[in-house]
Amino acid sequence: MRQTLSATLNAGVQDAASFAELMLCLESNAQIELVFLDLNMPGNHGLAGLTTIRNQFPDVLVIVVSANEQLDVIARSMSFGASAYVPKSTPLPEIILAVEAVLAGDSWLPSHLLTALSNRPNRLHQEFATKLGQLTPQQFKVLRCIADGLLNKQIAFELQVQETTVKQHVSAILRKLGVINRTQAGVLFHDMLRADDEDNLPAQDTF
Known part of the structure; x- marks a missing residue:
């Protein structure tokens, strides 16, 4: 999937096999603009990884990637600073749309999740x-x-x-x-x- 994304986006994509490696990548490369964060990657506990990145690297955009489609988790991810939430079942063309939207300064959710969350309170x-x-x-x-x-x-x-x-x-x-x-x-x-x-x-x- 990483290779496909790299080829499709026509840009260099750095890999991180754990959350610790991801943090090292961010610390050593100030040019990183966007992170795909797997909620279940080794070393990442729930949404703590997302909030850590947003706290220490506020200029880095984060797209959360997960097979978890619980509405509460998605709502909290967006509240805590994710620019997009991409289920792993999302077709590649839609992932590209998500990247384009996020880099343009917008947030992104699949249409079915956006509809489901529209009336959900998250105060x-x-x-x-x-x-x-x-x-x-x-x-x-x-x-x-x-x-x-x-x-x-x-x-x-x-x-x-x-x-x-x-x-x-x-x-x-x-x-x-x-x-x-x-x-x-x-x-x-x-x-x-x-x-x-x-x-x-x-x-x-x-x-």
């Missing part, structure tokens, strides 16, 4: 997305560590910062998210960014 998703947007990249990393159950000392080691710095970030995170403790922050993060896949197996096609 809570949008509010959470707004709150996440208030976090600095470092605060976002701390939040992910909190959600993974790490203590301040462990977070400081992971991010190579002082523990007092971590405590300052935690205080700011709680204030911006409107929660009273780190447990609530972690639960909110996991609940909002989960995207239960149809099979929970590693995807065969990653971008």
Whole structure:
């Protein structure tokens, strides 16, 4: 699928076999404009990968690719900054249309999903997305560590910062998210960014 996309788009397409590789690609190549993000690629947990990219690389456009067509997951993906949501069953000509629309500054969804989502309320998703947007990249990393159950000392080691710095970030995170403790922050993060896949197996096609 990657080879077909590359040939059809007549442009260089870089591969990333895991989310960690994808982040390295983005960090080392400022020319990347668009990312196809597989929700089920190794290292990507639900919508956390999407929000990580949008937080650390706000100028990079993201097209989410998944076999998951749950309306709630799609609605949250779009609320959290995806420019398009492309089911893996989408014919190649439609994928090309999605790319063209996104590069032109528009969002894109298959017509049947657009119709299904048109009357679906997503106020809570949008509010959470707004709150996440208030976090600095470092605060976002701390939040992910909190959600993974790490203590301040462990977070400081992971991010190579002082523990007092971590405590300052935690205080700011709680204030911006409107929660009273780190447990609530972690639960909110996991609940909002989960995207239960149809099979929970590693995807065969990653971008």
